[in-house]
Amino acid sequence: MRIVVPKEIKSGEKRVALVPDVISKLTRLGLEVVIESGAGIASQASDAQFAEQGASIKQGDVLSDADVVLSVQPLTPQQMATLKKGAITISFLSPVTSIDSIEAATKAGVTAFSLELVPRISRAQSMDALTSQALCAGYRAAIVGAELSPRFAPMLMTAAGTVTPAQVLVLGAGVAGLQAIATSRRLGAVVSAYDVRPASADEVRSMGATFIELELEALEGAGGYAREMSEDRATKQRELLTPYIAKSHIVITTAAVPGRQAPQLMTKAMVDSMAPGTIIVDLAAETGGNVEGSKPGEIIETAGGVRIWGGKDVPSQLPFHASFLYSRNVVNLLSLFTIGEKDGVKASFNLNFDDEIINGAAVTHAGTRRGAQ
Numbered sequence: 001m002r003i004v005v006p007k008e009i010k011s012g013e014k015r016v017a018l019v020p021d022v023i024s025k026l027t028r029l030g031l032e033v034v035i036e037s038g039a040g041i042a043s044q045a046s047d048a049q050f051a052e053q054g055a056s057i058k059q060g061d062v063l064s065d066a067d068v069v070l071s072v073q074p075l076t077p078q079q080m081a082t083l084k085k086g087a088i089t090i091s092f093l094s095p096v097t098s099i100d101s102i103e104a105a106t107k108a109g110v111t112a113f114s115l116e117l118v119p120r121i122s123r124a125q126s127m128d129a130l131t132s133q134a135l136c137a138g139y140r141a142a143i144v145g146a147e148l149s150p151r152f153a154p155m156l157m158t159a160a161g162t163v164t165p166a167q168v169l170v171l172g173a174g175v176a177g178l179q180a181i182a183t184s185r186r187l188g189a190v191v192s193a194y195d196v197r198p199a200s201a202d203e204v205r206s207m208g209a210t211f212i213e214l215e216l217e218a219l220e221g222a223g224g225y226a227r228e229m230s231e232d233r234a235t236k237q238r239e240l241l242t243p244y245i246a247k248s249h250i251v252i253t254t255a256a257v258p259g260r261q262a263p264q265l266m267t268k269a270m271v272d273s274m275a276p277g278t279i280i281v282d283l284a285a286e287t288g289g290n291v292e293g294s295k296p297g298e299i300i301e302t303a304g305g306v307r308i309w310g311g312k313d314v315p316s317q318l319p320f321h322a323s324f325l326y327s328r329n330v331v332n333l334l335s336l337f338t339i340g341e342k343d344g345v346k347a348s349f350n351l352n353f354d355d356e357i358i359n360g361a362a363v364t365h366a367g368t369r370r371g372a373q
Helices: 020-027 047-052 077-082 099-108 122-127 129-148 175-186 198-206 231-246 268-272 319-336 356-361
Strands: 002-005 032-036 056-058 068-070 088-091 111-114 156-158 161-163 167-171 190-194 250-253 279-282 299-301 307-310 362-365
Touching (some): 020 319, 032 047, 047 056, 068 319, 088 319, 099 111, 122 319, 129 250, 129 279, 129 307, 167 175, 167 231, 175 190, 319 356, 356 362
Parallel strands (some): 002 032, 167 190, 250 279, 279 307
Antiparallel strands (some): 156 161
16 A cells, blocks of 8 residues: 655645655555655755665656545645545644645545544544644743843843843643743743633643633533634733733733634834833744734734734644654544555455544545535
């Protein structure tokens, strides 16, 4: 069975679906691994390193004879059309934004797995790519905030006087938010955080940050995610958060609702209440933004001197470790339905849709669309 990793063709995508040190896990199962030449360059993985670990390097068309295609971004409709019937793809195949690719996979008879849909259960933790990539995004957000800020992050005692620490506010205490908190704390900042899920309070406090408690209803959703809020509640939340935002030097927003536009946490009026030199890092800019006026991949400076950094391809800004983590998620999912070579019997795949993980992550199979439409 042939496992293929093509080059990522989306602009700005620097990750690769497999890194060299996981190749042996697949070859030991009796799987052939083919890497398109140059696929790992941006993540510091050369063709020679892949070859040393047992992968074949190929130029040109690598998809038409693939049994499984591993990628970060979903294959385009044109790429899906080149796959043979019964082929399998594993990627971030968003059911909301990848509609054309999903339709092409269905038409081609391809089984397409979406890593966004891997259920959040203990048995699937090692396959949870959303979590591993959110970890990268949260770390990057804290570094960006500290880099752009005109202030020191830590308190410093100097002969010239005491430098007070930066005040960092993190909105959203999921995986990305918690990592932003942890990194900001390591940099020496004083950190506070807010989340619509009260259950996040203990995790925030365990990292040495202050949890902001607002007198609002909890919005705990399925799988540990926050659920969507009403506009009335959103308005009240923004009103109550404004004083905390106004006194912060760096604000990092990480709030997201899977499959929906990101909630707006900060209006223009809230941004205008902040002091000159304040930095806002909006990790949700690509899905509508938590901050009014943020733009993916751009730094916007307001008339009041506040700079808003809009996140775009944020995990790809750490391609080495983002790929390191992602490749393990992919290999663990692939291994779940792989029957390894044994006693002369070649490796094969067993797509058991009674398995909660396989059933939950499969978007298409045998010419049909699976799951929620």
